[in-house]
Amino acid sequence: MNLNGRLEKFKKLLHEAPPRISIILSHLDPDSMGAGGNMQEICDSFGKSADIYVAGKPDRKMNEAIINQFHLNFIPVERFVPKGEGKDFIVLLDTPTLNDARLKNLPPVKFNIVIDHHTRPTNLPAEDDTSWYWYESCGAACSLTTYLIKELGVEIDKDKVNNTANLAIIGILADTKKFTSLSATQFDREMFCFLGNYVNQKRINEIFFSTLDVEFWDIIHMASDKERRRFGIKTSITYVEELQFEFRHYLETIADMLITTGGIYTAWIWSYVDGRIVGNVRNIDSELTLDRKIKEVAGEDGGGSKDNSMGAFSFTPPEMLLAVNKAMQIEVIKSWFEKKVLR
Ligand SMILES: [Mn+2]
DSSP states (O other): OOOTTHHHHHHHHHHHSOSEEEEEESSOSHHHHHHHHHHHHHHHHTTOEEEEEEOSOOOSHHHHHHHHHTTOOOEEGGGOOOOOTTTOOEEEESOSOTTOGGGTTSOOOOOSEEEESSOOOTTOOOOOTTOEEEEOOSSOHHHHHHHHHHHHTOOOOTTOTTOHHHHHHHHHHHHTTTTTSTTOOHHHHHHHHHHTTTOOHHHHHHHHTOOOOTTHHHHHHHHTOTTTOEEOSSEEEEEESOOOGGGTTHHHHHHHHHTTSTTOOEEEEEEEETTEEEEEEEEOOTTSOHHHHHHHHHOTTSEEOSSSSEEEEEEOOOGGGGGSOHHHHHHHHHHHHHHHHOO
């Protein structure tokens, strides 16, 4: 990794930034929270305080555990009030695009620092004297913020059990799926090793052993039922007809499990939640363009995939489906899905 002298501009911007910096997170997952925590620490090393504004809710047990254990304080993004022309200094982390739909409640602002580990967006405005963008394809945003901590020589107190290295290492482990995801790189591994000098193993253990709600077991019971699950030659699909909105994310957990089945290259799971057909897909078949496939099933605006390995969808079924009772609706959706995706 080499920022080719760009670190100087990063330092200059932070030196010249106002005393209060705003960090924006488009979602709450271990990687974004870790990157946020790291960035806060970096700001602190420049003598600045940083508030973290977030869109979305923690949703998952593990995210809640992180927030509680690390005493993280987040402000809802809708409470962000711009101070006016040139008076704000805003950092956007772990978000693939500057106009992310998840930030719809954020008033229009200029981002001064943007750090993300997805592909560089093509519509990015040119960097000027007050902006610094760093897009680097790797497994986790926390690897990038860790690199900054390392290069800037930000001190990490090894004896503080909640130090920022713990947050970063949990973020890297989660986003790279413990280094098994296709996006994980040697750079992520190097940053992981660096962090290893400062972390508290008990903290990591606690967080990773607090990831499920008891209700998960009813959901997985439904999804793994022989009547619901179907395995084709290369793809699999299953569904959960009843799902409380707050447990919607377990579809992802189950899709992650389904795709680990030997011989299965694409795994689908769907549910019918609040009148919408929602679901997730996991894919390891490089010959399949997952984004295309999802749009073919869910419609152009019904979902998609950014990296070909993970995707999601949410769409309203045609109105005529509502003419029949719920059980029959489920039956129709089930056979339709199987016809569309089972190979
Ligand atoms: Mn991430």
